[in-house]
Each structure stands twice: as structure tokens, then as C-alpha cells.
Amino acid sequence: MPGKTLPPYPYSSILNLEIEEIDWQRWQRLVNTVADMFNAPATFINQANLKGIEVIIASEKPETHYHPGSSNLNSNIYCHQVVKNHSKLYVRDAKLDPQWSDNPEYTEDNYVSYLGLPISWPDGSVFGTLCVLDTKVTNYPQTYINALGVIKEVVDSDLRHLYKENQLLTLSYTDPLTQVFNRRGFSDLLRSTQELAHRLNRKLILLYFDLDEFKHANDTFGHDIGDIMLKTFAKTLKKNSRSCDLVARWGGDEFIVLIHAESESCVNLFTNRMNDLLTEQNLQPEIKYSYGYAVINPDEKMELEDLLKIADDYMYQNKLNKK
Secondary structure, rough: OOOOOOOOOOOOOHHHHHOOOOOHHHHHHHHHHHHHHOOOOOEEEEEEOOOEEEEEEEEOOOOOOOHHHEEOOOOHHHHHHHHHHHHOEEOOOOOHHHHHHHOHHHOOOOOEEEEEEEOOOOOOOEEEEEEEOOOOOOOHHHHHHHHHHHHHHHHHHHHHHHOOOOOOHHHEEEOOOOEEEEEHHHHHHHHHHHHHHHOOOOEEEEEEEOOOHHHHHHHHHOHHHHHHHHHHHHHHHHHOOOOOOEEEEEEEEEEEEEOOOOHHOOOOHHHHHHHHHHHHOOOOOOOOOEEEEEEEOOOOOOHHHHHHHHHHHHHHHHHHHOO
């Protein structure tokens, strides 16, 4: 609401980090191209972070009023609504909408038109915006808006690449049966993932899975069926995970997944989707599991052994509750 003090967004400024995986010059070329295509005085890539809405890349035009590092937390600027709703915002003429009567972008800089799209982290949460501002009323054709969407997807892809660079898959990191990470791979990549999450001020959750009555199924139906169960469960974990998540077979019938999550509610969402996907497999014997989890806050440096102990205790209680 106008005049209301907004809480800070939870992430660190990407400008304060030494991140070599992003091609900053390409982002600059993209922003300049958008400004030229829309014949607009200002185009930005912004991040929603602890400073508020911070300009990461700005068009290189004399009419562009804001520059990289500029930020605003409490003002009623257009981008706040894009981030809040995680959806496109197109304001053709701010004069026609009293919602923007205290927006300094409109009242001070005369940006009467705004088109903004949300940029996303790999886990689906909002990174920030790609936006176009103009001092004249606009009526962009849908083809222009679609083109802006394609450019926004390039930036989304670069953010996914930021995580993948920290998860290089090598043969020595892979479990040969299930083709997910093995214990060594997960342990090594956990460190780099924790470091990245700490730098970006993002939360992680470690999920620990154990198949129920797997030994009985293995003994009753044979090792071939047991292998199918393990491969099916690993494949389902991968299908249920995002590109930024780590999936590993910890040993035997135990699996672990490291997810980037906004809150612990993501655990229920993850397991509910797992249940649906496993039901669709219609495998006999049916795959059932118990699970536990541990939360890694961005300011915590926890050893894997301690995280597994927390998750394993939770999982063991889960298994007892079933009995």
C-alpha cells in the first residue's frame, strides 16, 4: 500500500558478491537491446534484496535516471508489485491510476509507463524484475511483450547456470545403479552449495529418505525387483527436484535431497508430489518410504554429520509413528 514500510527481501545483493558465472556484459547488451527495441529511456534488471529493489544493470542512455547500485525499499515503486505478485505488470499511463500517485518514479522522474516481468531463481522464488519505463504513454504490441519474455528467460537461464556451475557432475560423483550423486559427490557439492546459499542469504533444507520394508521386498521378490525399486525412487526424486537441488543415494535404500526453500512448508509440498508421482508408477511391490529433514539457515555452518543426525532422528520417529 502507498506509504507503507515494506519488509526487506531476504537475499543479499548480487552486486556485493564475486560471481564469475554470470556474464555481466551479456546482461548489459540485453538491457541496451530492450531499450532500443522499445525506444524507451530506461530499462533495468533489478534484484529484490535486503536493500529493497536494487538496480543491477541499467540501460546506457542519458535519460536513464537510475544506475547500478541504486535501491529503494519503502517507496511505492512499480517493481515492488511485480515481485509481490510474481507476475507481469503493465502500466500504460500512471496518471489514470491513483495507486501510483506517490510513486517517485512517476511523480519525480515522470516515468508514466511501466512494463515489468519477474525474474526467477531456479527454485521458483522471485529474483527481481526485467522492466521498461517510459516518460510517454505507451501501448506496446503483444509481439514486443512476448519478445521481452524471451529475454527474461535468458536471464532466468543464467541464474540456473549459477547453480549448475557449483554442481559439476563427474563419473566419480555418480551412483552407477541409480545415476544420481553418490555419497562422495553429495558431500563435496554440499560444501559449495552451502557457501553459495550463505553468500546469497538463502535457506536450504536437507531431506533424508529411507524405503520402508525394502529388505523384505528384496528377499521376497529378488534383487532385480529391488534394483528396479531403487532406480524408480531415484528417478522420481530427480523428477520432483529442480535443477538447483542435489539428489543422492546415500547407501542401500537411503537417499538424501538438498533443496533450496523459502520455508519448511516446502517439505510437505515435496513429499506430497513424491507420493503422487510414485502412485502414478503403479509399481508392484508398492514403494513406500519414511523421511526426515534438517533446515540449514544461511547464517549457519553445520557439518553434514550433524545435519544427517537431525534428519535421521526425525525420520526414525516418522517410521515409528507408522508402526
